[in-house]
Amino acid sequence: MAANERLRTALVRAGLNYAQFAEAVGVDPKTAERWVSTGRSPHRTTAYKAARVLREDMAYLWPSLEKGRRRRGLHPELIALHDTRADAPFDLWRGLFTKARERIEVLVYAGVFLHEQWPNCNDLLREKAAAGCRVRILLGDPDAPAVSERGEEEKYGHGIETRCRVALMHYSPLIGMPGVEVHQHSTTLYNSIYRGDDHMLVNAHVFGMNAYGAPVWHLRRETEGGVFDRYAESFEAVWALSRQAIKE
Known part of the structure; x- marks a missing residue:
């Protein structure tokens, strides 16, 4: 064997x-x-x-x-599928960032659950950046039409704009630190992406549903040009359209 x-x-x-x-x-x-x-x-x-x-x-x-428990033909880069973000253990996110050595990337509108469940999140990001890990955070621009439209679709009203502002407040202390880049974007968010080196959590959004009720894919990069790389490329595409965030 x-x-x-x-x-x-x-x-x-x-x-x-x-x-x-x-x-x-x-x-x-x-x-x-x-x-x-x-x-x-x-x-x-x-x-x-x-x-x-x-x-x-x-x-x-x-x-x-x-074998016999999962359907045949399951993609080799897919480690696990969680029915909802709420069902996925938070240690997935904690481990994703804790183990990262080269890069940490986050693409969300707000993703405030990270700081709500992990008060020391910023401390970890500071340590990683100081050790040479590149940290890039993409937050939604609360004034962007795409953000307000998402609030209407999810029947969340102006709550999502508020959460975007709260997210910026959470990351604000990191703005300007060497190795940490915090940007804002105004794109339509099809998926929230959380990456730590070759591991990635993709919160696949569902029309009319808040992100916590949508599925989460846990991917691990296995081949060049695979599913993992497609999501990584989408992060880069949004990054290219983003602007640097201003400290609150």
Whole structure:
């Protein structure tokens, strides 16, 4: 059997050796090593525990365990699909940014749930930028017609414009910091995008529904020009049309 390179990479990212990983999961170190070297799969319950330790998706580490549980033809870059943003564990976003080393990117109208559920979000972004990670934040312009139209479609009134202003207040302390760029855009937002290196969470918007009730795709870049890259290109397209935010 081929080695499990996904598991090997996850161990490196987590900074764990076989002994530490095995202890956390509750198995023998040789067993954990065989999971990598021979590609052997653990029992499902053990796999879930191991995935939690590594803060990864079990289906990504051991795709064979999901055979028969997921439809055939599932795209290789899709790690998980969450029915709604509200159903997705917040650790997905926390882990996305915490593990990032090269880039953190956010494309939203407001996305204030990040700061509401994670008061230390700005502190983490400062640390990442200081360590050389490029941080780019795209927020909606509260005066843009597309933003007010979204509020009407979602029967949210002027609430969305207010949330755009609140989002800018949250990120305002980061404006002007080296390595951090905060911009505003006036485009129609088809998807909210949250990227940390080669991982991405895409909140796919649904007409007439607030973002928290729409699905979230968890993607991991596997091939050049794939689905991940298409969303990354859309981020760049909006970035090109945006303007630098002014500190509140």
